[in-house]
Amino acid sequence: MEGGPFSRYYSLDSLLIRPSNLKEAPVTQQTPPMVGRTRHTELTLDQIAEMQPGLGALMPQVSDRYWILYYAAKGGNWPLARHQLGEIRGLLRLGATTRPRYADHLNAFINGPLSALEKALGQQDIPAFEGAFQKGVEGANRYHQVTGHPEIVWQLPLDPPKHLSLKPPPQGANP
Numbered sequence: 001m002e003g004g005p006f007s008r009y010y011s012l013d014s015l016l017i018r019p020s021n022l023k024e025a026p027v028t029q030q031t032p033p034m035v036g037r038t039r040h041t042e043l044t045l046d047q048i049a050e051m052q053p054g055l056g057a058l059m060p061q062v063s064d065r066y067w068i069l070y071y072a073a074k075g076g077n078w079p080l081a082r083h084q085l086g087e088i089r090g091l092l093r094l095g096a097t098t099r100p101r102y103a104d105h106l107n108a109f110i111n112g113p114l115s116a117l118e119k120a121l122g123q124q125d126i127p128a129f130e131g132a133f134q135k136g137v138e139g140a141n142r143y144h145q146v147t148g149h150p151e152i153v154w155q156l157p158l159d160p161p162k163h164l165s166l167k168p169p170p171q172g173a174n175p
């Protein structure tokens, strides 16, 4: 008799073990999310990524360093001024990475006002420095406007910072 008792239900072809007849094994275990552990808790990679600083966290640091940079140059501590500039560039690059929608503006600021300032610092040229610094202030405040923050108008504090020496460093420390 053709097919036998099960022929109504299963064709012989469907019972053969061949790749097209094998169903995927049910997923019994999901891959656990990657976590980092501290003494206090576990954080997933997504939680750690979410904590990376945006401009709201970075800008106060940029602001302080820009202020210190000014008074360091005016006081003759050129290495300190150059150090601040390098740190500002690093902060802006970090902002461009964590908030790519601002990357074009941030990179334009780095390659424009900030590199003019770097040149003036390198030449220890106070009038050129003053001009480049002021252009940086105007540029930053324009970016605040175009990024929807016209309320943020940076201004140079009238007093120099008191926690760092602004005098020229001892001989030999000025590379």
Ligand code: HEM
Pocket: 055, 056, 059, 060, 062, 063, 066, 102, 105, 106, 109, 136, 139, 140, 143, 144, 147, 149, 152, 154
């Ligand atoms: C030396 C240059 C700059 C200085 C001194 C500066 C200063 C500041 C300050 C003081 C704040 C307010 C921070 C706070 O909430 O306490 C701020 C916020 C901000 N700045 Fe700048 N800024 C500079 C350059 C730029 C540039 C080039 C951009 C271009 C995208 C930019 C975009 C922003 C944005 C979007 C905020 C608002 C961040 C937020 O609260 O979400 N800034 N900046």
